[in-house]
Amino acid sequence: MIELLAPAGSREALTAAVESGADAVYLAGNMFGARAYADNFxxxxxxxxxAFAHSRDVRVHVTVNTIVRDEEMAALSRxxxxxxxxxxxxxxxxxLGVYRL
Known part of the structure; x- marks a missing residue:
């Protein structure tokens, strides 16, 4: 199975990806994302x-792609x-600590 996974770094990019036929999108929240200075969600x-993506049968993958310090583990868990x-x-x-958690 081939999946079209598109980046969605903003609401506009999300809408464009969904309306252009993406099967899934990836985006970042404003915590634990490598693009800390970007306009994240x-x-x-x-x-x-x-909710928007799911209403159109599009999956959402959220990046949690920073190296997490021990003192951040409680916040990461939340x-x-x-x-x-x-x-x-x-x-x-x-x-791998994030993966294990």
Whole structure:
């Protein structure tokens, strides 16, 4: 199976990717994303983006791709729980500690 996975770094990019036929998109919240200075989605924006994509049968993968320090693990755990509850389809991770959590 071939999947078209498109980046969605803004609401406009998300809309363009979904309307152009992407099967899935990847985006970042404003926590634990490698593009820290980009215009990433806040929690409300993530919920809206996930709902928008899902209403059109498009999956949403959220990047959690920073190296996480020990003192950040509690915040990371809360963030991952939020992503799960918001309906994210996957987390794209870099740090094996994030994967294990």
């Amino acid at each position: 806040d929690e409300d924006g993530l919920r809206e983006a996930i 963030y991952l729980r939020f992503l799960y509850e918001a309906g994210a389809d996957a987390a794209l991770v870099q740090d």
